[in-house]
Amino acid sequence: MMKPYDIYTVDDFIEDTDFQNWVQGHSERESFWLSFLEYYPHQRVAFQQAEQFIRAVRVAPEPLGEQEVRKEVERFLETDPAYRTHRRAVNPVIHPRYRRPPVVLPGLSRVHWSAWVLILVAVLGGYWWSESPVDPLAILPDQVVTEPLVETTNNTRNLLRVLLTDGSEVMLSPKSELRYPARFTEKTRVVYLSGEAVFAVKRQTKPFLVYTGNMVTKVIGTRFVVRAFDQDRKITVQVLSGKVSVYQENPEKVATHRNEVKGLILTVNQAAIFEKNDGNLTKTLIANPSLLTKAIQPQPFSYDEVPLPVILRELEKAYGIPIQFDAQVFESSKITAVLADESLYEKLDLLCKAASATYEITDGQIVVSQTSSHRSF
Amino acid sequence: MSRRLAPDEARQLWQDYRAGDRYALANLMQHYYADLFHWGMRLHTDREFVKDCLQEVFVNLWRTHETAVAVENVRSYLLVVVKTRILRELARNPRSLHTALTDDYAFSVEFAADVRLIDEENEVYQIRKLEQVVNQLPERQKELIYLRFYQNQSFEQIAEVMHLGRQSVYNLLQKSLNSLRKNWTVK
Numbered sequence: 001m002m003k004p005y006d007i008y009t010v011d012d013f014i015e016d017t018d019f020q021n022w023v024q025g026h027s028e029r030e031s032f033w034l035s036f037l038e039y040y041p042h043q044r045v046a047f048q049q050a051e052q053f054i055r056a057v058r059v060a061p062e063p064l065g066e067q068e069v070r071k072e073v074e075r076f077l078e079t080d081p082a083y084r085t086h087r088r089a090v091n092p093v094i095h096p097r098y099r100r101p102p103v104v105l106p107g108l109s110r111v112h113w114s115a116w117v118l119i120l121v122a123v124l125g126g127y128w129w130s131e132s133p134v135d136p137l138a139i140l141p142d143q144v145v146t147e148p149l150v151e152t153t154n155n156t157r158n159l160l161r162v163l164l165t166d167g168s169e170v171m172l173s174p175k176s177e178l179r180y181p182a183r184f185t186e187k188t189r190v191v192y193l194s195g196e197a198v199f200a201v202k203r204q205t206k207p208f209l210v211y212t213g214n215m216v217t218k219v220i221g222t223r224f225v226v227r228a229f230d231q232d233r234k235i236t237v238q239v240l241s242g243k244v245s246v247y248q249e250n251p252e253k254v255a256t257h258r259n260e261v262k263g264l265i266l267t268v269n270q271a272a273i274f275e276k277n278d279g280n281l282t283k284t285l286i287a288n289p290s291l292l293t294k295a296i297q298p299q300p301f302s303y304d305e306v307p308l309p310v311i312l313r314e315l316e317k318a319y320g321i322p323i324q325f326d327a328q329v330f331e332s333s334k335i336t337a338v339l340a341d342e343s344l345y346e347k348l349d350l351l352c353k354a355a356s357a358t359y360e361i362t363d364g365q366i367v368v369s370q371t372s373s374h375r376s377f
Numbered sequence: 378m379s380r381r382l383a384p385d386e387a388r389q390l391w392q393d394y395r396a397g398d399r400y401a402l403a404n405l406m407q408h409y410y411a412d413l414f415h416w417g418m419r420l421h422t423d424r425e426f427v428k429d430c431l432q433e434v435f436v437n438l439w440r441t442h443e444t445a446v447a448v449e450n451v452r453s454y455l456l457v458v459v460k461t462r463i464l465r466e467l468a469r470n471p472r473s474l475h476t477a478l479t480d481d482y483a484f485s486v487e488f489a490a491d492v493r494l495i496d497e498e499n500e501v502y503q504i505r506k507l508e509q510v511v512n513q514l515p516e517r518q519k520e521l522i523y524l525r526f527y528q529n530q531s532f533e534q535i536a537e538v539m540h541l542g543r544q545s546v547y548n549l550l551q552k553s554l555n556s557l558r559k560n561w562t563v564k
C-alpha cells in the first residue's frame with residue numbers, strides 16, 4: 001500500500017521506519033528516497049527537517065569487541081554446571097566445542113535444532129580436494145567475478161564473525177576459511193568455504209550460494225550451517241526446516257547426461273549425502289527427525305485399535321516426511337499404543353513390530369512393507 | 378549494521394529456550410548482547426558491572442526456563458529485564474542513592490550527529506545545532522528518543538520499558554519534537 005507521502009508531516013517522516021533506515025544508510029529503497037523530492041517537491045522542508053533530526057539523534061555504539069561478546073556468551077554457557085545434563089540441545093551457532101560433529105548418517109547424535117533451515121555439510125576424507133583442487137571460478141561459467149575476493153581465515157580458537165555487505169552474517173569456525181566478494185554486485189551472492197561456518201543469510205531475491213568444492217548449497221535467505229573440512233570424504237546436508245537445494249556444480253559431467261544440474265531439493269527433516277569420489281548425491285533422512293510444530297509435541301500420539309495406515313498418515317503429517325505403504329495390506333493391522341517421547345525411528349520400530357512390518361528409508365522417504373516371512377503367506 | 382535477528386526468528390529461539398534449549402538462549406544472548414550492553418551502559422557506566430548484570434540476567438533466565446512466559450518481542454522484553462536488574466543492583470549498593478524503578482534513575486546518552494556525506498556547511502551547522510538541543514533535553518525525553526531511534530522500539534515497547542502509558546510516550550515525544558522545532562530552519 002502506498003503511504004500518503006503527499007501529506008506527510010515532519011513527524012510522519014521521522015516515524016517512518018523506511019525513511020529512518022534510508023537516512024541511516026541501510027534502506028532497500030535507496031532510489032525511491034533519492035528521487036522523492038522530484039515527485040513531492042512541496043514536501044522538501046518536512047523531508048529535510050526529518051532527515052536532519054534523524055541525523056542529529058545518532059548515538060555512537062559502545063566499544064565492544066566481538067571477542068568480548070563471545071567471551072560473555074561462553075561464560076554464560078560455562079556457569080551453572082548443574083544444568084549440563086540438559087545439554088542435549090547442541091547448537092553449533094554458539095561454540096564448536098559444544099557441538100558434536102553431525103557427520104555420520106543416519107546414526108547421528110541426538111540433536112535438537114531450532115526451526116531455522118539448518119544445513120550441515122560435512123566432508124569425510126581429504127584426497128579429493130587436495131589432489132584435484134577445483135578453481136571455484138572455473139566451475140562458474142556464468143559468474144563473471146569483477147569484485148576481488150576477500151579472504152578470511154580463522155586461526156583463532158573461537159568463532160569469528162564475518163559480516164557480508166548484504167547484511168548476511170557468517171560465524172566462521174576455527175581452522176576454516178571463507179572467501180567472498182568485497183561487495184555482492186552479481187546476480188547471485190557466492191561465497192567459498194573451506195571448513196565450517198554458520199550462515200545467517202539476509203533474505204533477498206538474489207540467491208545465496210555456498211561453494212564447498214564442487215558441491216553447492218543454495219538458499220534464498222535463511223540460517224544454516226555448512227561443514228566441509230578438507231579431511232572429510234563425504235558431504236552431508238541436513239535440513240531441519242524450510243527448503244534448500246543442493247547440487248553438484250560440474251558442467252562437463254552433467255552435460256553428457258542432461259541439461260539440468262544434478263541436484264536435490266531438501267525439505268524439513270531430509271538430508272543429502274554427497275560422495276566426493278564418485279559424485280553420487282543421495283537423499284535420506286536426518287538422524288532424529290523433529291516434529292514440525294512444537295504444538296503437537298505435548299500431546300502424545302494415543303491410539304486404541306487404530307488401523308496402521310491412519311497412524312502412519314499422522315506421523316507423516318507431524319514430521320513432514322512422506323511415508324509410503326500399501327494401505328490395503330495394513331488396513332487390518334489395528335494398533336493400540338501411546339507414542340510420546342520416542343524418536344520417529346523408535347516409533348516406527350514399535351509400530352512395525354506390532355504389525356509385523358519393516359521400514360526402510362529410500363530417497364528421503366520412509367517405505368513401510370510387510371516382513372518377507374509374512375508376505376509369503 | 379543490520380545484522381539484527383528477525384522478530385520471528387527471535388520468537389522461535391525464545392520458544393526453544395522455554396522448551397529447554399540452553400543454546401537457543403545463548404544464541405539470543407549473542408545476538409542481543411551489543412544492544413543490551415549499550416542499554417546497560419546508559420543506566421550505569423561501569424563496563425564490568427553491566428557485563429555482570431547481563432550474565433546474571435541470562436543465568437537467571439536459564440534457571441527459570443521452565444516457567445518462562447511467551448513473549449511477543451524478545452528484544453524489548455530483554456531490555457525491560459536488564460533495566461530492572463541493573464536498577465535493582467544499583468539500589469542494593471548502600472553507597473548509591475539509587476532506588477529501584479523510581480522515575481529518577483540516571484540515564485546518560487550523548488547524541489552524536491552523523492554528518493558524514495554532507496558537504497553543505499550550513500546543513501552541518503544546523504544538524505549540529507539540533508544535536509546540541511537534543512542533548513539538552515530532559516533525561517526521560519532523551520531516553521525515549523534513544524529507545525525509539527537507537528533501539529528501534531515501538532511506542533508500546535517504549536511504554537513498557539519506561540513504565541509509562543502509551544499515550545504518555547507519544548506526548549513525550551511530541552514535546553521533545555516541539556522543543557526541537559525552532560531549530561529546524563531549512564532554508
